[in-house]
Amino acid sequence: MTLAPDLSSTKTSLLRDRYGTAFDLDAPWSRTLSDLFSHRSIRAYLSKPLPSDTLELLVAAAQSAATSSNLQTWSVIAITDQARKERFAQLAGGQSHIQQCPLFLVWVADLARLAHIAENRGLPHEGLNYLEMFLMASIDASLAAQNAVIAAESLGLGTVYIGALRNQPEAVSAELNLPKHVFAVFGLCVGYADPEKPAAIKPRLPQEAVLHQEQYSLEIQNEAIEHYDETMTRFYAEQQMNTPGNWSQHSVDRIATPESLRNRAQLREFLNNLGFELR
Template identity: 50%
Template sequence: MTALAPVIPEDDDRLTALASERYRNDQRLSGDWNETLDTLLSHRSVRNYLPKSVPDSVLHLTIAAAQSAPSSSNLQAWSVIAIEDEARKARLNAVAGTQRQIAQAPLLLIWLADLNRPRKIATDDDAPAEGLDYVESFLLGVIDAALAAQNAVSALESLGLGTCYIGAIRNDPEFVARELELPEGVFPVFGLTVGYPDPAVPAGIKPRLPQSTIFHRERYDTTPRPGDLKDYNAALGSFQAEQAIPVIDWTEQVKNRIGTVEALKGRHLLAAAARKLGFQLK
């Protein structure tokens, strides 16, 4: 029997559907559809998982995808730690404010800016490593970790798994460093929950700001775009209502997040914590 060819959606129809979910406005996308674009445009944060472990084969594929991300000067200044032990995961969850996605996910990945490895390469050969003492190198490690993690997210989603970034790991990086026995020069940038999404609690695609708000040509355009933020507040509100989460305007969320030091939840101390963990940040 001849195998049936896979059904390929009409490119513009599928892209229109994806744009509608992502923006909830009149944004249109056109061109050639492919599965990679579909995975990227369909991204959503998953906070409810099935009690099903992530196979080692999937984990190693994910790490390979992460290592395929670009790396500044090919320094590859990042590492990642897989956490599956429930007791350790619970201790890290306490730092993050006890989030249900961490409690439910069978796997928690902690992504690290890792300057310990390049420093060791230099010191083992009695070579200087002055460049590692500057903010640039710290940023390099953070950016490398973020690029690698996002590649991992795309790979995991293409395999049917769900993820959620956990920035709250930075609430207490010194505790995380002790818990994970991080050597000097290694900083926990964020966590990532990984697991199979619970179909009984489907995650929606959160709308993003209109392209007209964030996309510029040739120079930064400060011309006001009346209605953009109001329309986005409405789009996000409809998403929040559908997901049965508190409805709050995005502009209010922004003001609440940046309005006070307390809203940073301890992360105003990150520079001091980074220095204690071996980063001079000159």
């Protein structure tokens, strides 16, 4: 396929950035793909407000994502109050970009709406107690949020997910007044990136580590992981990131003990308290 010169050069550079090495594909390309491949985590924001109705537009994009059985088992809570954003920044371990961004979104797995509908009709809803429903709601929330991210970035906005909300789920739930059967899966900063603090595209694992043909294999991933460790060691150094060792070492440190999960080892107990019985 013949591409316009600007798209062709964009394709080549973005593929190289995404994998940290030359990676060429003789495949169709589009400006949507350019937006996708340009994704990076933005952790420094301008105070510039968002255009009118941006929030509603992002939610419409989120609602355009797939949802299992059309149950729509997610909701999102928009936070613009500065004091509340500052509290969330502290709950997330002092992540100052939460209080910088003009819009902070908390995406929740929401089974309360279905429970409410069933209870209002005097109908049973025992099925909500099973792990499948919690998993469905978490997937629904993730798909919706990613649609919103793509929409935001296509408008020139920056984003970063905040998984650290799961470090203190009780405090997060109290701050948001969450009822039973609702759980904050993650947060999302949205705003204009500070050009004085640019963020780089972080390389991902080679496709040889994640793309399997017909059947899964661990053994064939070894060489790709070794290559990725070298790529990420260079990236950490170039970006002056305080990440000791290579990607493999960083990753195994993250899963070494219950303590390395950063309070999330107690997540099942908290979910039970919120009405997610996870049978």
